[in-house]
Amino acid sequence: MINEKKWVKLWIIITILIPIIALLNYVIDPNGMNNKIVIDGINSSKKTNTGYSYRFKTNRLVNDKFDTLMLGTSRIGVMDPRVVNGYTKGNTFNLEAPASITEMHYKLFKYALKYNNIKNVVYGIDFMAFNKSRTLGKTFSQFNGLNNKIVNGEKISNYDLYFNLDTTKSSSYVLYKNLMNQEIVAEKFLQNGMRVFYQYIDSLKKGTYSYNKRMEFTFHEYYNDFNGIYKNYKYSENYLDYFSKIIKECKENNIKIWVYIPPMYNLHFDSLKSAGYYDEFERFKRELVKFTNYIDFTGYNTITNNSDNFWDSAHLKVKMTKPVMARIFHDKSVDVPSDFGVLVTPENIETHLKNLRGQVKEFDLEKMLSYKYYL
Amino acid sequence: MLFNSYEFIFIFLPITFLIYFYLNYKKFTELSKYFILFTSLFFYSWWNIAYLPIILSSILFNYTMGTLLSKKNRLYFKRKTILIFSIFMNIALLGYFKYSDFFIENMNLVFDKNMDLLHLALPLAISFFTFQQIAYLVSSYREETRGYKFIDYSVFVTFFPQLIAGPIVHHKEMLPQFEDTKNRLLNYRNIALGLFIFSIGLFKKVIIADTFSEWATTGFDKAEYLNFLEAWITSLSYTFQLYFDFSGYTDMAIGLALLFNIRLPINFNSPYKAVSIQDFWRRWHITLSRFLRDHIYIPLGGNRDGNFRMYTNLMITFILGGIWHGAGWTFVLWGFMHGGALVIHRVWKQIGGNLPTWLAWFITFNFINISWVFFRATEWSSAIKVLSGMAGVNGIALPGFLATKLAFLLPYGFTFNEWLNRLGGKMIMVPWIVAGFIIILFFKNSSEKLESFQLNYFSLIWAGVAFVMSVLSLNKVSEFLYFNF
Numbered sequence: 019m020i021n022e023k024k025w026v027k028l029w030i031i032i033t034i035l036i037p038i039i040a041l042l043n044y045v046i047d048p049n050g051m052n053n054k055i056v057i058d059g060i061n062s063s064k065k066t067n068t069g070y071s072y073r074f075k076t077n078r079l080v081n082d083k084f085d086t087l088m089l090g091t092s093r094i095g096v097m098d099p100r101v102v103n104g105y106t107k108g109n110t111f112n113l114e115a116p117a118s119i120t121e122m123h124y125k126l127f128k129y130a131l132k133y134n135n136i137k138n139v140v141y142g143i144d145f146m147a148f149n150k151s152r153t154l155g156k157t158f159s160q161f162n163g164l165n166n167k168i169v170n171g172e173k174i175s176n177y178d179l180y181f182n183l184d185t186t187k188s189s190s191y192v193l194y195k196n197l198m199n200q201e202i203v204a205e206k207f208l209q210n211g212m213r214v215f216y217q218y219i220d221s222l223k224k225g226t227y228s229y230n231k232r233m234e235f236t237f238h239e240y241y242n243d244f245n246g247i248y249k250n251y252k253y254s255e256n257y258l259d260y261f262s263k264i265i266k267e268c269k270e271n272n273i274k275i276w277v278y279i280p281p282m283y284n285l286h287f288d289s290l291k292s293a294g295y296y297d298e299f300e301r302f303k304r305e306l307v308k309f310t311n312y313i314d315f316t317g318y319n320t321i322t323n324n325s326d327n328f329w330d331s332a333h334l335k336v337k338m339t340k341p342v343m344a345r346i347f348h349d350k351s352v353d354v355p356s357d358f359g360v361l362v363t364p365e366n367i368e369t370h371l372k373n374l375r376g377q378v379k380e381f382d383l384e385k386m387l388s389y390k391y392y393l
Numbered sequence: 394m395l396f397n398s399y400e401f402i403f404i405f406l407p408i409t410f411l412i413y414f415y416l417n418y419k420k421f422t423e424l425s426k427y428f429i430l431f432t433s434l435f436f437y438s439w440w441n442i443a444y445l446p447i448i449l450s451s452i453l454f455n456y457t458m459g460t461l462l463s464k465k466n467r468l469y470f471k472r473k474t475i476l477i478f479s480i481f482m483n484i485a486l487l488g489y490f491k492y493s494d495f496f497i498e499n500m501n502l503v504f505d506k507n508m509d510l511l512h513l514a515l516p517l518a519i520s521f522f523t524f525q526q527i528a529y530l531v532s533s534y535r536e537e538t539r540g541y542k543f544i545d546y547s548v549f550v551t552f553f554p555q556l557i558a559g560p561i562v563h564h565k566e567m568l569p570q571f572e573d574t575k576n577r578l579l580n581y582r583n584i585a586l587g588l589f590i591f592s593i594g595l596f597k598k599v600i601i602a603d604t605f606s607e608w609a610t611t612g613f614d615k616a617e618y619l620n621f622l623e624a625w626i627t628s629l630s631y632t633f634q635l636y637f638d639f640s641g642y643t644d645m646a647i648g649l650a651l652l653f654n655i656r657l658p659i660n661f662n663s664p665y666k667a668v669s670i671q672d673f674w675r676r677w678h679i680t681l682s683r684f685l686r687d688h689i690y691i692p693l694g695g696n697r698d699g700n701f702r703m704y705t706n707l708m709i710t711f712i713l714g715g716i717w718h719g720a721g722w723t724f725v726l727w728g729f730m731h732g733g734a735l736v737i738h739r740v741w742k743q744i745g746g747n748l749p750t751w752l753a754w755f756i757t758f759n760f761i762n763i764s765w766v767f768f769r770a771t772e773w774s775s776a777i778k779v780l781s782g783m784a785g786v787n788g789i790a791l792p793g794f795l796a797t798k799l800a801f802l803l804p805y806g807f808t809f810n811e812w813l814n815r816l817g818g819k820m821i822m823v824p825w826i827v828a829g830f831i832i833i834l835f836f837k838n839s840s841e842k843l844e845s846f847q848l849n850y851f852s853l854i855w856a857g858v859a860f861v862m863s864v865l866s867l868n869k870v871s872e873f874l875y876f877n878f
Contacts, residue, residue, distance in 0.1 A: 019847065019848055019849055020848050020849060020850065020853065021848065022581035022582045022584075022585050022848055023581045025581075025585045025848045026581055026584050026585050026588065028853055028857075029585070029853060029856060029857055032853070032857030032858070032860075032861065033857065033860060033861060033864075035861050036861055039861075039865065178399070179868065181867065181868070182865055182866070182868045183862060183865040183866045184868075186865060243617065245615075250617075
């Protein structure tokens with residue numbers, strides 16, 4: 019038995035563990051959210067920060083000064099902002115939001131404008147970003163949790179991440195790995211916002227990377243009937259409004275904007291027809307051109323026919339930033355295959371779509387989806 | 394402000410506690426009451442200050458009516474008129490905010506009209522403080538109140554631990570405690586008890602309920618269809634979520650009140666151990682059952698006028714209880730199901746029916762679990778989706794690793810792929826469900842723990858670790874389910 023006063027005092031002493039744990043989490047910073055204290059052998063090798071995409075990116079927008087944005091989904095996320103710097107002569111931030119919808123692009127764009135003097139935007143717009151079946155409330159709970167703060171342009175504090183059991187587990191893991199001198203290999207955002215697939219780079223080096231397995235996996239991500247990115251695809255006029263608002267506000271604020279549809283591996287292009295979404299895919303392109311010209315990299319071309327240029331069915335390797343950006347910025351000094359990227363305007367849209375439709379091949383999507391290797 | 398938030402735990406609560414006892418220590422007892430009233434209203438206004446005038450008007454109105462009703466020299470019919478008027482006004486206020494849109498929607502449907510909905514935001518806690526004050530009015534009419542001061546009455550209604558989601562307290566059990574001078578002094582035993590029970594409640598809410606909540610939400614709101622196991626995990630997740638969420642909230646309320654030397658009534662007594670529906674309602678949301686019994690069932694005649702009348706009274710009481718929880722036909726059906734189950738139970742008892750305890754528990758638990766599906770579902774289609782899955786309409790999928798061992802089941806419609814895919818595919822759900830059953834069936838409940846509480850290192854470590862773990866999990870702060878009712 020303990021007396022009553024002592025019990026209460028000891029309980030209070032136990033609760034002092036909370037600020038101590040939070041402080042340790044802040045110092046170890048297992049996900050690289052603050053990078054304030056980095057000590058070799060303690061916390062220099064960290065876990066991924068991509069689990070906190072919106073916090074990380076909004077924090078970077080507040081804490082640094084950028085004049086160029088790369089906007090869109092993870093397809094632009096894997097592109098190197100340093101290549102864009104070469105064209106805009108500025109400081110570029112890759113503001114990708116993974117698998118996102120245009121509503122998120124618009125809100126992040128506005129957030130970026132609040133804290134930065136943005137002069138240029140490179141916008142990689144994807145078909146997936148217009149799927150009405152995917153909403154903030156239903157699909158993007160993490161973004162939704164921060165939605166009010168992002169919309170109101172508030173600074174997003176990370177203090178709750180340090181008062182956190184999951185972070186504590188991550189801190190223990192990071193500390194153990196560093197003390198054991200074992201490197202943590204994980205996907206990460208660099209400080210310029212670029213997404214780097216360190217885990218693929220590592221397995222490529224080790225010879226264990228399987229393009230086919232990655233492709234199977236990504237097809238499941240797009241088409242699975244639980245939360246597939248293309249599941250129940252319905253084109254959203256509302257999401258088109260968000261896209262048009264970005265174009266309009268760029269014009270009003272004298273911000274130069276370059277829009278493109280990112281390349282996808284040719285089988286991914288074919289799969290849209292197999293899934294019955296090709297008409298919607300064309301509609302997506304027809305609607306875009308009503309607001310802006312753009313470069314369309316989809317379809318069969320020298321780059322998209324070569325799986326070696328991709329990590330999976332839709333994400334290019336970083337070395338492909340050069341041809342993509344060279345095509346967008348009309349850089350003749352880079353050798354870009356002539357069939358890679360078509361400038362789409364209201365005048366040529368129908369010819370372009372007709373040409374692409376002629377390229378689509380039959381693809382057995384069901385067979386691809388039957389490889390449930392990851393289960 | 395939520396009990397499970399940093400601002401409440403680290404700022405509001407310590408400041409309120411310290412100033413309240415400092416004022417009492419300095420003998421500013423009246424001032425300490427005004428202080429607790431102010432902090433309770435501040436706590437309430439934290440969500441939306443627009444609700445403040447509503448609760449203040451309600452308190453002022455009901456206090457005035459209660460005072461009029463307690464005047465002994467008034468004529469009987471005048472007092473009855475005042476009672477009817479004041480109860481009507483309370484119901485009208487609740488009805489306006491809670492049921493207007495439901496009423497309009499149904500009018501539109503029946504008369505094929507297109508009247509606009511009002512889209513009124515439901516003032517927080519209105520269902521709770523309305524019931525609490527109706528009980529006070531009835532007591533005043535029965536001359537059971539005795540000239541309470543306005544400040545005491547206001548503190549009774551707004552006392553922050555029980556303001557938002559109960560327990561639905563009675564003036565008889567609360568006001569004497571506020572008046573007791575002994576309760577104005579620091580009491581370390583009560584503080585220890587309060588911290589212990591608050592820590593358990595926080596753990597139940599943050600660690601257990603919020604974990605089940607994720608799977609329940611996915612199953613009910615996101616998945617397009619559910620296979621057999623997914624549907625059962627969805628419904629059980631909600632059954633556990635609701636209990637741990639609401640009883641966790643109640644534990645926190647009881648613990649917080651104890652810090653201020655106030656004992657709130659218990660609200661849960663291991664309800665999922667119930668072996669009949671009547672037993673369940675003696676264990677679940679006890680203060681609501683008490684209110685419904687005293688203010689609806691008994692005034693309707695209770696069991697005094699024969700069986701048929703008793704069955705009718707039970708049905709009316711439970712249908713109204715269903716509607717109290719929310720404006721929707723799914724709540725009406727839920728109330729109807731429980732009323733019906735109670736009638737069947739009474740008939741069964743009258744004919745001398747008896748079942749083995751395990752079978753009685755099994756039937757009761759499954760009935761409750763299935764009825765929660767209607768309670769949780771935001772629309773009919775969602776309820777039907779979960780129930781069809783539970784009935785096996787969408788097939789039975791088992792884990793892939795059993796494919797070779799149980800291959801003989803294949804001709805019977807079993808599959809071995811995507812067994813929990815639509816819930817996020819997390820294997821961890823299964824041990825959590827098992828753990829949920831173990832806790833609800835074999836662990837002592839909070840009020841039992843409170844009774845058997847001992848000041849030793851075991852209770853200290855248990856409460857300390859539960860509190861630390863819970864605070865370190867507050868990043869997924871979510872509101873309590875009963876805030877919606």
